[in-house]
Amino acid sequence: MPGTDAISVVDTPVVDVMGRPLRDLRISVTDRCNLRCTYCMPRAVFNENHSFLPRAELLSFEEIERLARQFVRLGVRKIRLTGGEPLLRRGIEQLVERLARLQTTAGAPVEIALTTNGVLLARKARALKDAGLARITVSLDGLSEATFRRMSDTDTPVRTVLDGIAEAQRVGLAPVKVNMVVRRGVNDHEIVAMAGHFRNSGMVLRFIEYMDVGCSNGWRMDEVVPAREMLDRIADRYPLRPVDPNYAGEVAVRWHYADGSGEIGVIASVTQAFCHECTRGRLSTDGRLYTCLFATEGLDLRAPLRAGVAEDRLAALIAAGWQRRNDCYSQQRQAMAGAGAAAKKIEMSYIGG
Numbered sequence: 572m573p574g575t576d577a578i579s580v581v582d583t584p585v586v587d588v589m590g591r592p593l594r595d596l597r598i599s600v601t602d603r604c605n606l607r608c609t610y611c612m613p614r615a616v617f618n619e620n621h622s623f624l625p626r627a628e629l630l631s632f633e634e635i636e637r638l639a640r641q642f643v644r645l646g647v648r649k650i651r652l653t654g655g656e657p658l659l660r661r662g663i664e665q666l667v668e669r670l671a672r673l674q675t676t677a678g679a680p681v682e683i684a685l686t687t688n689g690v691l692l693a694r695k696a697r698a699l700k701d702a703g704l705a706r707i708t709v710s711l712d713g714l715s716e717a718t719f720r721r722m723s724d725t726d727t728p729v730r731t732v733l734d735g736i737a738e739a740q741r742v743g744l745a746p747v748k749v750n751m752v753v754r755r756g757v758n759d760h761e762i763v764a765m766a767g768h769f770r771n772s773g774m775v776l777r778f779i780e781y782m783d784v785g786c787s788n789g790w791r792m793d794e795v796v797p798a799r800e801m802l803d804r805i806a807d808r809y810p811l812r813p814v815d816p817n818y819a820g821e822v823a824v825r826w827h828y829a830d831g832s833g834e835i836g837v838i839a840s841v842t843q844a845f846c847h848e849c850t851r852g853r854l855s856t857d858g859r860l861y862t863c864l865f866a867t868e869g870l871d872l873r874a875p876l877r878a879g880v881a882e883d884r885l886a887a888l889i890a891a892g893w894q895r896r897n898d899c900y901s902q903q904r905q906a907m908a909g910a911g912a913a914a915k916k917i918e919m920s921y922i923g924g
């Protein structure tokens with residue numbers, strides 16, 4: 572492993588070439604999913620001819636834990652499990668339990684969160700909570716059956732996801748965050764209805780600009796509804812006032828309903844890129860470190876892990892990967908007036924959304 576020996580890492584926060592620390596880690600625990608959202612895993616690509624990763628290629632829970640521990644030594648404070656659909660990974664609550672035992676170098680617990688499409692959540696919420704999950708985000712792109720089906724390409728009724736959300740709230744995974752990806756002409760007519768539905772619920776609804784992740788969704792800039800437009804449409808019906816971020820570098824910009832009926836957020840990854848404060852690393856299902864959602868290559872951590880290298884050496888390898896990082900894809904896209912790069916980008920289900 573050339574290039575790792577010179578680096579003294581152990582238990583020190585690392586920063587990349589732009590001075591950004593490594594604070595958050597997203598781990599994709601499976602590249603499979605029980606939905607086929609058109610903007611993420613379109614059925615035309617992710618069908619019976621698609622090669623999902625064979626089981627032996629996936630990191631085991633023990634391997635994930637070993638790697639996560641090294642990330643924590645380097646500054647990670649928050650770990651989010653994602654995919655694909657993380658609740659499809661058998662025994663996921665056992666992984667949560669292992670990770671929830673991790674502590675930062677200052678002795679604080681590492682916060683474990685999970686993003687799910689909610690289909691299996693009603694039956695899993697209790698076990699996840701008991702295992703130590705701190706927070707949950709559920710993706711839901713519409714309330715009417717027609718819109719939900721158009722976005723997620725499924726026969727599963729919306730009710731199933733709403734029941735999952737309710738159960739998560741009930742077991743104390745509150746406040747549940749709900750993510751709505753907005754695509755012009757497909758589900759943007761439900762922005763205000765979604766706001767109305769989740770007001771007064773204690774949940775935080777976040778509206779996400781549709782991004783050009785991967786190469787299979789046929790992304791076009793004219794399908795992006797800018798966050799500013801979403802806010803205007805909501806505020807027309809329910810007046811809003813801005814709120815300070817919870818912490819520096821929070822990606823969602825927060826707003827409160829002026830009448831006190833709750834909070835929403837907007838994530839303007841396309842029109843107001845936040846690369847300059849992006850502190851996220853991503854560990855793919857097969858153990859590669861990607862330092863950007865739009866990266867084309869990842870650093871293989873599984874090979875050294877399976878070759879039995881010492882923990883310090885693993886940490887050094889991760890640190891070196893982060894220290895080389897100069898990604899700022901969304902800011903560059905913005906500078907190119909919305910044109911995405913032509914390079915072969917990695918699919919979100921594999922890298923971890």
Ligand code: SAM
Nearest residue numbers: 610611654655656686687688710750781782924
């Ligand atoms: N299956 C889980 C889910 O849907 O919540 C977790 C994985 S999914 C890839 C994570 C998040 O990425 C979801 O909220 C999804 O809506 C979002 N996402 C996927 N493709 C996207 C895209 N092209 N633009 C914006 N968000 C996207």
Ligand code: SF4
Nearest residue numbers: 604608611612655688
């Ligand atoms: Fe599956 Fe989530 Fe992608 Fe939808 S967004 S296809 S639920 S991984």
Ligand code: SF4
Nearest residue numbers: 846849863864900901
């Ligand atoms: Fe972070 Fe890459 Fe997204 Fe920029 S484009 S915010 S560097 S993941």
